[in-house]
Amino acid sequence: MSLSPLQLCLLFSSALFCVGLVGALSRSNTILVLLGVELMLNAANLNFIAFWRFSPSPSPATGVMFVIFSIAVAAAEAAVGLALVIAIYRHQKNIRLQEANRLKG
Amino acid sequence: MSVVVVATSASEWTALRVVDSLALVATATDRFLECAPVMLRDAVTGLLPDPWRWIANGLFAIVAIFAVFGLLFAFLTLAERKILGRVQNRPGPNRAPTPTFPFAKFLGKIRTYGLAQPFADGVKALTKEDIVPDGADKVLHFLAPVALLAFATLTLVVIPFGRNLVALQLDAAVLYFFAAGAATELAVFMAGWASRNKYSLLAAMRALAQLISYELPLLLSWVPVVMIAGSLSTVAIVEAQAGWKFGFIPHWHVLTPWGFAGFVIFMVAALAESNRSPFDLPEAESELIAGHLTEYSGFKYAFFFMAEYFGMCALSGMAVTLFLGGWRAPLPFLEFIPSYAWFGAKLLALILGFMWIRATFPRLRIDQLTRFSWKFLVPLALINLGNTVVWALMSGGSPALALARWPVCAAIIVVPFVWLGRAQSASYAPRTYRYAA
């Protein structure tokens, strides 16, 4: 069975998504977890471009538009997330995610 | 005069949208000097069979860029040292090896006025011991200068050096330029971090803070040009600046109120982005030894220098393209001079301005540096954006309106400039010293 380019793109993005997922779940450093989430976001963006490029009747620039908005939101997310990392560091002097549980009941 | 048109092979690689380098076809009306580079290219690569020609054309462009800017770099270092020397009332390098000819004594010693200095420097850099600190991150320590030079060179390819001379024609060339340039910060950070030296690390932090701060005004300052020219392609932006008003005032963007403000903001931000004095905080020699360059020697150090000059050339070239009319002649009757000569002249003028500024301005403090960007340049660039909109809206109407937009737009940018400048300088003076009289 031969793979179409679209399927290859989708496999690429799902593999990247899973790398990000494993990273986000297994690491305890907050920055690395955040980077794993960013990677998952990027993998999702790949799908927009792939479907835009290989859809039978592509609309002018919808996929690109989606990706541009997605990148903008991801940038905002990264900025806030890293500010949170710095705030956590100021409170507990390290950025281990397991120790940030002071609100645990 | 007819020039052989090189057809791009319609291979599947065109999906990559890499438009054939130098593919702009010289028209028959061009003079000989104008299309000489393209003819040279065709003469060299025409020997190859058609499917391979586009690779050869690309390689030719790469070799040309490296040769021209490599030589330019060599002599710019000399020029910089000479100019700095002249400003500081000393001769500068003037006794690089003077060739003597043992077989022809009558020639005597030939004075070269230090012109051989770049080559002497090159030999020195090549033969110096390459020291890597013991605790350094060896891979990153090696990668940093290479990455810096690579990114700096990448930015050069979209600049139109002449009528037919642009290595890569992209639809979003300006965006590409700043995307490639944005990566140079990473290399500076890698160098500072990998050296395992506290001064280098401080320099890396400073470089990050500085480059984040000045990225914003740099990007905002060229948006008006894109708005007016209606394109992100460098070739189209140069095209938009064609022609003369009344036959002698060129349509350069710098000659409009918003263009002038944008040009000044762009140049200030470019100074900071290329780590040049007075914004050379990452390598401030009186505070941080040499910053991120402290632990580098030999050819890696030379690479850093080369990247700095390449970056300076690229940013100046972009300023010429965006604001100074690119390769266009300033006056109609001067058009007989080939376009790349005009581009080179403008480029050198801007670079000499960089050197002059370096020789005369004292270095800023880090807090002054970031404050200057966030509280002065960014608001001004944003106001300039609105200013451009006013300009564009007023240009459509009657001649009276077109005349009135000059004072209006000048006022829109000058008033905030004066006001912000006063607010800024109020916080600087008078300066008090705690431990000195």
Place this chain on the structure above:
Amino acid sequence: MILPLVIIALLTIAVAAIAMTLRNLIHSALLLIGSWAGIAAFYFWAGAEFAAFAQVLVYVGAVSMVVLFAVLLTRRSRADLEVAPDAIGRGLGAMLAGGAVLGVLFGAVFATRLDVAPTAAPTASVRAIGQQLMGAHAASLLVVGVILTVALLGAVVIASTDREGGKEDAR
């Protein structure tokens, strides 16, 4: 046309996977920036130039700086950058979860009948993108602007220390 895609995909995935397993935080961050650049290369391959340059400009140029800054600000000694090995149970659990998701996704991709792709790539010139942004998507553009402004202000508020009354912070 497939070969560049395969090369880009393998390189990007390999770089990302190595980044997620390394112990040195700075190396991880730099490698992840490399994988972001790989994604930009994919956009370029697919013909979405504008998205590729936006990706490089935002991720390689801006997000990377913020990440590196955060890494440098949240450590006290160089040893802090060597992230301690995580619990084996967590790692195994993560691998299991990731593998399961990968299996589901791959199964879905293989099982779904997808329409045959057109041979001609769609074009998205900068002009067309600009007109769409200012026309059909103007409202979303405004919303994104508001989000970015709020995020900027929020990040500054969260990360800044209050100088006067920061008693509970001063530990």
